[in-house]
Amino acid sequence: DGGITQSPKYLFRKEGQNVTLSCEQNLNHDAMYWYRQDPGQGLRLIYYSQIVNDFQKGDIAEGYSVSREKKESFPLTVTSAQKNPTAFYLCASSDGQLSHHEQYFGPGTRLTVT
Amino acid sequence: SQKIEQNSEALNIQEGKTATLTCNYTNYSPAYLQWYRQDPGRGPVFLLLIRENEKEKRKERLKVTFDTTLKQSLFHITASQPADSATYLCALDMGTDKLIFGTGTRLQVFP
Numbered sequence: 001d002g003g004i005t006q007s008p009k010y011l012f013r014k015e016g017q018n019v020t021l022s023c024e025q026n027l028n029h030d031a032m033y034w035y036r037q038d039p040g041q042g043l044r045l046i047y048y049s050q051i052v053n054d055f056q057k058g059d060i061a062e063g064y065s066v067s068r069e070k071k072e073s074f075p076l077t078v079t080s081a082q083k084n085p086t087a088f089y090l091c092a093s094s095d096g097q098l099s100h101h102e103q104y105f106g107p108g109t110r111l112t113v114t
Numbered sequence: 115s116q117k118i119e120q121n122s123e124a125l126n127i128q129e130g131k132t133a134t135l136t137c138n139y140t141n142y143s144p145a146y147l148q149w150y151r152q153d154p155g156r157g158p159v160f161l162l163l164i165r166e167n168e169k170e171k172r173k174e175r176l177k178v179t180f181d182t183t184l185k186q187s188l189f190h191i192t193a194s195q196p197a198d199s200a201t202y203l204c205a206l207d208m209g210t211d212k213l214i215f216g217t218g219t220r221l222q223v224f225p
Contacts, residue, residue, distance in 0.1 A: 031211075033212070035215075040122070040217065041217060042118070042203070042214075042215040042216050042217040042218065043158075043203070043215040044215075045212055045213075048211070048212060050211060056211075058212065088155075090157050090158075092157070102148065102160040102163060103158075103160065103213065104160070105157030105158050105159070106157050107156055107157050108155070108156065108157050110155075
């Protein structure tokens with residue numbers, strides 16, 4: 001059963017703590033993406049990776065970090081430097097390094113920081 | 115910078131009618147334009163892609179048009195059903211390595 005998974009679905013953290021969101025895909029896709037979605041706003045790109053051991057900052061990378069040590073995994077760490085971390089986080093993958101390839105999304109992780 | 119506009123107000127239509135959603139953009143025309151469906155609390159699902167040199171694309175009850183003169187794409191769902199109720203997102207590919215997403219339009223189909 002191929003797909004992209006994110007865990008956990010809901011995550012609660014205290015302010016000042018770092019937290020890591022998991023994203024795994026078994027689609028053999030080269031490219032992976034992290035987005036943040038807030039009410040009334042579109043998906044905003046945090047980081048993306050087109051190949052293992054390489055990644056680029058998106059439009060709102062401040063306060064976040066990623067790694068791409070394996071093709072199938074692209075974890076996102078929300079650091080304490082992120083000023084407004086509460087949001088719905090979506091991971092996606094695509095089978096090409098060109099963005100016109102359709103993106104497959106995971107189910108999302110809703111992070112609440114208090 | 116490139117901006118995308120989708121109607122933030124929900125679109126309410128009766129079952130069986132055709133739903134038409136609009137995606138407007140500024141500045142340069144994208145090389146490709148994609149449409150996604152998103153249900154509450156879930157990730158978006160890809161529906162259709164249309165290229166810059168294509169005027170229209172169809173898939174079952176779905177139809178997408180792309181007018182580079184008007185800088186607009188229209189997304190149509192014919193014979194709409196309550197199960198079509200969701201938020202629909204358009205996304206632009208400017209020929210770079212990432213997409214620009216709109217805020218989405220919520221469609222509500224009532225019986």
